[in-house]
Structures are given as structure tokens and as C-alpha cells.
Amino acid sequence: MTTRVTRYGAHALAAAFVAASACGGSGHAAADGFPADTLWMSAAVPVEHVEGARLFDEHCGACHGRAASGTDRGPPLVHAFYAPGHHADAAFHLAVARGVRAHHWRFGDMAPIPGLPGSDVERIVGYVRWLQREAGIR
Numbered sequence: 001m002t003t004r005v006t007r008y009g010a011h012a013l014a015a016a017f018v019a020a021s022a023c024g025g026s027g028h029a030a031a032d033g034f035p036a037d038t039l040w041m042s043a044a045v046p047v048e049h050v051e052g053a054r055l056f057d058e059h060c061g062a063c064h065g066r067a068a069s070g071t072d073r074g075p076p077l078v079h080a081f082y083a084p085g086h087h088a089d090a091a092f093h094l095a096v097a098r099g100v101r102a103h104h105w106r107f108g109d110m111a112p113i114p115g116l117p118g119s120d121v122e123r124i125v126g127y128v129r130w131l132q133r134e135a136g137i138r
Helices: 010-022 047-059 089-098 118-134
Strands: 002-005 039-042
Touching: 047 118, 089 118
Parallel strands: none
Antiparallel strands: 002 039
16 A cells, blocks of 8 residues: 655654754755655555665665655655666665765765675665555656
8 A cells, every 4th residue: 555645744754854864964855856745655664675674774764765765965766766777786785885976966975884784785675676666666
């Protein structure tokens, strides 16, 4: 079941603020081509993606936002730029291992994330791919 959320509730707003604060940002902001006031998300994360969601929140969410929707510090990963046909799963693994030079967005370079095992990155990628499918990105 997919739910369209047009405004964050008090808890979600607090979570977004905390996540953005960790990156020095001020909160959720629109990224190029992604509306800030609309977020597609499932009512419940399927059991096979719960660990990926937890790992994403811990290692990626501060910059890439709640449900990979982006912040003023990092782009949304639930975007056509990151569809499997444009950025394969291996691109996510390389981003974690080596970092990324800015090429689609205005956020600047992404630093590597040292110490994150490939198996954890695979769980994160699975979660992001699920979010993308929920948003109609194939």
C-alpha cells in the first residue's frame, strides 16, 4: 500500500531536522526536479528491507534524507537519476567505497563511508531500490 504524504507530521519533521542537523543542514529542501512537499512512501517497510532501512538511516539518511528523499546536503536517491538503468547497484557500492565527485547535483562531492561492509551496502541498495519501485521508478 502506498501513501502520499504532502506535509510532514511533527515526528517526521523532528526526524528530518535531526538528520539534516547531522550534516549541518537546516532541513528537507527540494532537490533539482524533486518536489519538497511530496514524498511517496510505503505504509510499512517489508521485512526483507527493514535492516537496509535501519542501515540507511544510520549511514545515509543525514544527507540523503528520510526515505531517501534528499535534503539540502544531499540528493534524493528516489529519483530517475538513480534508477537501475542509469546507476547500477555497483555505483552505490563504489560511492560508499570511494566517494563521488558531484556530477548531477549542486551538493558538492560525497566523501567515502569507511568501514561499511559490502553486505551492509547491499542491504541499503535493496532498500533504496524498493523505495524507487514504490515511487514508480524502474
